[in-house]
Amino acid sequence: MMASLGGERSQAEGAQIRHVPVMLAEVIEALRPKPGEVMVDGTFGAGGYTTRILNEGAEVIAIDRDPTAIEAGRAIEAGHPGRLHLVESRFSRLDEAVASVKGADFRVDGVVLDIGVSSMQIDQAERGFSFQKDGPLDMRMSGKGASAADVVNRLKMGDLARIFNFLGEERHAGRIARMIEKRRAIQPFTRTLDLANAIEALVGRNPRDRIHPATRVFQALRVFVNDELGELARALLAAERVLKPGGRLVVVTFHSLEDRMVKRFFADRAGGRAGSRHMPEVAERLPSFTPAVKGAVGPSAEEEAHNPRARSAKLRAGLRTQNPPLENDLTLFGLPRLPDADELTRS
Incomplete structure (x- = not known):
């Protein structure tokens, strides 16, 4: 997220002003x-959280799958020699990133995750994350694998409808998927505005609507292309493995699907009895986390007024206990079976 380094320092500070990290004070x-602690920023972005953590005296292992974010962070790294370690990787592999920097048995004092797309990525039309400006229909955070254009032009209509419905909570999912199937047979979708305009022409736009009619479809495509829900699930389990007793896990989410996953994770990791309520004997599970805050914390009214992106944000946090990690089981998150985006690049 993101004397004398001269122009490099000024550039980094300028990026920090443009890309204000959400709920920084609460995080x-x-x-x-x-000082002396080691933290993981699993979603480095423009370096907002990392910079503040460094200013508090801690050491940071900062992870981002976007190579442009890593390159932009070099100026911050140069300003904190030996205390910032940039790792180009998926945050679902944060335990591997820690091991690559500190060794296999090292445990950290804190992990912070800011889930969702970076405002830097949205601002770059050539990345194709937004239809505010026309750009290629891409949306890949890492620049690798299947693009949004691959998904839109090659997946079956039924699969598209499921993606739009579950990942975007789009009520016109079926209609939009049918429209895409018919249109792509004549001319494939390759540009963001082309897809957005086609969706608007199909479903219409009420002047009272707060969002563009294509917003939920674009959200669903971005989440699917980057496997964001799977990444979050694996990152929570990785954080459980890499945190020391007393370590803190802080997660900021921006829509209900993500928040429900984090809420379910912390509830499951609170321990208690496991198994079916219909079975007479069940195992006692020792908690791997205890609550660090009560429920979900939202942004302040002042932040909401000055930063519209913060309005949907929720923060949840837990403290790692001395007990071993619980089951490394993704089924606890209740994720649906969706197509594998990577299959599109292999077929």
Whole structure:
């Protein structure tokens, strides 16, 4: 997220002003970084959280799958020699990133995850994350694998409808998928505005609507292309493995699907009895996390007024206990079976 380094330092500070990290004060209060501690920023972006953690005196292992974010972070890294380690990787592999920097048995004091697309990525039309400006229908955070254009032009209509319905909560999912199937047979979709305009022409736009009619479809495509829900699930389990007793896990989400996953994870990791309520004997599970905040914390009214992106944000946090990690089981998140986007590049 993101004397004398001269122009490099000024450029980094300028990026920080343009890309304000959401709920920064609340994140730092829950994370409580201190000198001598080691923190993981699993979603580096423009370096907003990382910079504040460094200023509190802690060391940071910062991860991002976007090579442009890593390259842009070099100026921050140069300003904190030995205390910032940039790793180009998926945050679902944050335990592997820690091992690559500190060794296989090292445990960290805190992990912070800001889930969702970076405002830097949205602002770059050539990345294809938004239809605010026309650009290629891409949406890949890493620049690798299947693009949104591959998904739209090659997946079956039924699969598209399921993706739009579940990942975007789009009520016109079936209609939009049928329209795409018919249109792509004549001319494939390759540009963001082309797809957005086609959706608007199909479903119409009420002047009272707060969002464009293509917004939920674009969200669903972005989440699917980057496997964002799968990444979040694996990242939560990785954080459980890599945090030391007393370590803090802080997660900021921006829509209900993500928040429900984090809420379910912390509830499951609170321990208690496992198994079916119909079975007479069940195993006792020792908690791997205890709550660090009560429920979900939202942004302040002042932040909502100045940063529209913060309005849907929710923060949840937990403290790692001394008990071993619980089952490494993705089924607890209740994710649906969806097509594999990577298959599109292999077929």
